[in-house]
Amino acid sequence: MADIAHPAELAHQFEDMDQQLDSSVFGMWVFLAQEIMFFGGLFVAYTIYRGAYPEAFREASHHLDLRLGGFNTVVLIASSLTMALAVRAAQLGQRAAIVANLLLTLALGSVFLAVKAYEYHHKYVEHLVPGLGFSFEGSHPANAQMFFVFYFLMTGMHALHMVVGAGLLLYFIHKARRGVYHAGYYGPVEIMGLYWHFVDIVWIFLFPMLYLIG
Amino acid sequence: MTRTHYLNVQYGFRSWLLTKDHKRIALLYLASITLFFFLGGAFAVMVRLELVTPPGDLMQAETYNRMFTMHGVMMIFFFLIPSIPAVLGNFLVPMMIGARDLAFPRVNLLSWYLYIIGGVFALVAAVSGGVDTGWTFYTPYSSTYSNSAVIATAVGVFVAGFSSILTGLNFIVTIHKMRAPGLTWFRLPLFIWAHYATSVIQILGTPVLAITIVLLAAERLAGVGIFDPKLGGDPILFQHLFWFYSHPAVYIMILPGMGVISELVTCFSRKKIFGYGFIAMSSVAIAVLGFLVWAHHMFVSGQSIYASMVFSVLSFLVAVPSAIKVFNWTATLYKGSIVYMTPILYAFGFIGLFTIGGLTGLFLSTLAIDVHVHDTYFVVAHFHYIMVGGAVMAYLGGIHFWWPKISGRMYPEGWARFSALVLFVGFNLTFFPQFLLGYLGMPRRYHAYPEEFQVLNVMSSAGASILGVGYLIPMVYLVWSMRYGKPAPDNPWGAKGLEWTTSSPPVTENFEQTPVVTEEAYVYQVEEEAPVG
Numbered sequence: 233m234a235d236i237a238h239p240a241e242l243a244h245q246f247e248d249m250d251q252q253l254d255s256s257v258f259g260m261w262v263f264l265a266q267e268i269m270f271f272g273g274l275f276v277a278y279t280i281y282r283g284a285y286p287e288a289f290r291e292a293s294h295h296l297d298l299r300l301g302g303f304n305t306v307v308l309i310a311s312s313l314t315m316a317l318a319v320r321a322a323q324l325g326q327r328a329a330i331v332a333n334l335l336l337t338l339a340l341g342s343v344f345l346a347v348k349a350y351e352y353h354h355k356y357v358e359h360l361v362p363g364l365g366f367s368f369e370g371s372h373p374a375n376a377q378m379f380f381v382f383y384f385l386m387t388g389m390h391a392l393h394m395v396v397g398a399g400l401l402l403y404f405i406h407k408a409r410r411g412v413y414h415a416g417y418y419g420p421v422e423i424m425g426l427y428w429h430f431v432d433i434v435w436i437f438l439f440p441m442l443y444l445i446g
Numbered sequence: 447m448t449r450t451h452y453l454n455v456q457y458g459f460r461s462w463l464l465t466k467d468h469k470r471i472a473l474l475y476l477a478s479i480t481l482f483f484f485l486g487g488a489f490a491v492m493v494r495l496e497l498v499t500p501p502g503d504l505m506q507a508e509t510y511n512r513m514f515t516m517h518g519v520m521m522i523f524f525f526l527i528p529s530i531p532a533v534l535g536n537f538l539v540p541m542m543i544g545a546r547d548l549a550f551p552r553v554n555l556l557s558w559y560l561y562i563i564g565g566v567f568a569l570v571a572a573v574s575g576g577v578d579t580g581w582t583f584y585t586p587y588s589s590t591y592s593n594s595a596v597i598a599t600a601v602g603v604f605v606a607g608f609s610s611i612l613t614g615l616n617f618i619v620t621i622h623k624m625r626a627p628g629l630t631w632f633r634l635p636l637f638i639w640a641h642y643a644t645s646v647i648q649i650l651g652t653p654v655l656a657i658t659i660v661l662l663a664a665e666r667l668a669g670v671g672i673f674d675p676k677l678g679g680d681p682i683l684f685q686h687l688f689w690f691y692s693h694p695a696v697y698i699m700i701l702p703g704m705g706v707i708s709e710l711v712t713c714f715s716r717k718k719i720f721g722y723g724f725i726a727m728s729s730v731a732i733a734v735l736g737f738l739v740w741a742h743h744m745f746v747s748g749q750s751i752y753a754s755m756v757f758s759v760l761s762f763l764v765a766v767p768s769a770i771k772v773f774n775w776t777a778t779l780y781k782g783s784i785v786y787m788t789p790i791l792y793a794f795g796f797i798g799l800f801t802i803g804g805l806t807g808l809f810l811s812t813l814a815i816d817v818h819v820h821d822t823y824f825v826v827a828h829f830h831y832i833m834v835g836g837a838v839m840a841y842l843g844g845i846h847f848w849w850p851k852i853s854g855r856m857y858p859e860g861w862a863r864f865s866a867l868v869l870f871v872g873f874n875l876t877f878f879p880q881f882l883l884g885y886l887g888m889p890r891r892y893h894a895y896p897e898e899f900q901v902l903n904v905m906s907s908a909g910a911s912i913l914g915v916g917y918l919i920p921m922v923y924l925v926w927s928m929r930y931g932k933p934a935p936d937n938p939w940g941a942k943g944l945e946w947t948t949s950s951p952p953v954t955e956n957f958e959q960t961p962v963v964t965e966e967a968y969v970y971q972v973e974e975e976a977p978v979g
Contacts, residue, residue, distance in 0.1 A: 243551075255619050281680075362668060378679070381670045
């Protein structure tokens with residue numbers, strides 16, 4: 233079955249590049265549906281307990297640093313912009329622009345993670361990490377602890393997705409530098425973009441749910 | 447000169463363990479889920495042995511708890527969930543739609559490795575003393591009090607869940623994007639519709655179980671309150687999250703079986719299936735409604751009575767699409783030229799047993815009756831009629847039907863019919879008495895019981911031994927047939943469907959050239975030649 237026009241990037245199971253691109257983009261959307269349900273379970277549990285213990289959650293939320301959270305929100309939105317520019321550059325086959333924008337995205341993602349790590353450390357110093365000598369001076373320490381359980385689980389899961397995304401970015405930067413992506417083959421960058429935007433959007437929900445309920 | 451096909455194109459462990467061919471991955475799954483099936487069966491043997499006599503004499507109550515838990519965990523997460531999709535679906539979905547492989551072959555292989563990693567965790571849990579929470583892992587027992595291998599089992603289930611998600615993802619994309627020219631949605635085999643609906647459940651349900659397990663593990667490992675009421679948590683929330691996956695998971699187990707039965711019934715009645723559109727859409731309806739009935743597992747949990755009423759009504763509703771399927775299969779058989787070969791014997795078994803399982807499900811969704819039979823053997827019998835009488839029968843029927851395509855060999859028809867009969871008898875003797883036991887009030891999950899229940903329990907255990915023989919016979923002759931069976935023709939049943947237009951066993955890329963579809967599914971005509979055995 234020797235195809236006349238059989239580009240090297242075309243996997244054997246696909247008929248043509250369009251089908252391959254469509255399939256991989258659709259596959260990422262299906263994966264993101266799965267991700268939404270995964271985070272959805274956490275959001276439901278959080279919402280139930282916030283409804284049950286509104287006072288304690290409000291009180292506990294005051295211990296989060298609004299400025300750092302807000303700063304990180306801006307950083308992530310900026311990284312979504314650079315990611316979108318990288319996808320655009322890939323579609324146009326501009327190698328230097330792909331690499332530059334992916335690098336910027338990686339840098340912004342790293343800033344986010346660094347700030348997050350600082351926040352975590354700060355919580356540890358303040359004895360606000362459940363399971364690690366948690367102590368809370370307020371009217372409902374047990375329920376405040378639950379707030380922090382969800383804070384760490386939700387932002388932790390999100391940070392884990394960021395770390396995976398950063399690893400993928402490194403891989404794509406490496407590939408892009410070697411000129412793998414061009415106007416006829418940019419699918420991987422495009423689905424990387426979808427993933428990155430999804431992770432950003434999760435944060436857009438996490439930020440008000442955790443930081444802005446005071 | 448032997449022909450080159452997917453089985454002999456390469457030899458050696460590497461060629462199997464690093465394969466990206468969906469057919470070889472299907473066989474990897476076949477081997478591994480068979481192992482777990484017999485492991486789970488071994489735990490069932492222990493359960494049935496203990497229950498031969500009323501007092502708890504064979505084992506301690508604590509040991510018994512571990513036995514039925516490990517039976518449930520192995521059978522549900524490591525056999526039933528992957529069974530038809532990961533073996534038959536993996537093998538057939540690309541072939542039925544005229545594709546060379548699934549959309550993401552590497553993801554497919556990854557899903558098998560995830561399954562194996564999850565399985566290893568479950569095995570580690572089994573040999574390190576097992577887990578005693580029941581397969582439902584109810585909190586706070588599982589998160590605070592149980593002294594068994596909860597975490598290892600939970601990690602195993604978590605990882606295996608992602609294997610299931612990736613299989614579903616692959617199917618959805620493949621079915622959407624890779625159908626052969628001319629193969630429109632309403633020309634698809636019903637097996638494909640069933641797998642599509644199943645995949646949607648796998649994608650949307652499984653991650654909720656995953657995050658629930660994360661929460662459970664967090665509570666158990668860090669001692670922080672999430673579900674434990676002592677720490678401000680809500681144990682009912684765990685049940686909601688758990689059943690949000692685990693009820694739809696029942697449909698992950700049965701829907702692919704329904705897909706298999708649709709294929710068998712129409713082929714062996716030599717007749718176009720009755721009500722194609724209704725069967726296809728009822729699969730979708732089951733997937734949708736299946737997400738809205740989870741709290742019928744919690745009628746006695748103390749949840750709001752109004753919630754219970756809504757969930758009761760919705761549970762009645764989900765029976766409608768299932769019934770539509772049964773009626774359509776029956777109408778297909780009606781005035782068909784039925785050829786009584788092994789696959790349709792399994793299909794008959796499925797239709798009868800699934801109907802009993804489904805109808806008793808209606809008993810259970812009735813609030814007042816559920817209060818009486820909740821957590822009794824009535825429930826145990828009900829879901830075994832669906833999962834063993836339904837899903838496993840369909841799985842075996844499908845394995846027999848497509849065995850010539852998978853292995854290139856015919857299985858011995860006489861032995862196969864005999865074992866189908868043995869299975870049917872053994873199954874009913876095992877599980878019918880359990881309906882009676884449950885109705886009379888015998889609770890599930892106890893290792894001892896009053897003497898008046900002994901006769902029915904002995905019947906059940908005797909049936910289980912027959913059932914065990916019924917499973918061992920096909921195991922032996924199918925393996926035997928791989929070497930000594932008659933070589934299979936390309937289409938031994940005179941069946942419709944693209945998978946029968948290619949050689950047995952198929953070449954690595956399934957088809958010599960991409961097929962073009964010009965007609966609907968199942969255009970059987972009675973005059974056509976009968977299948978050869």
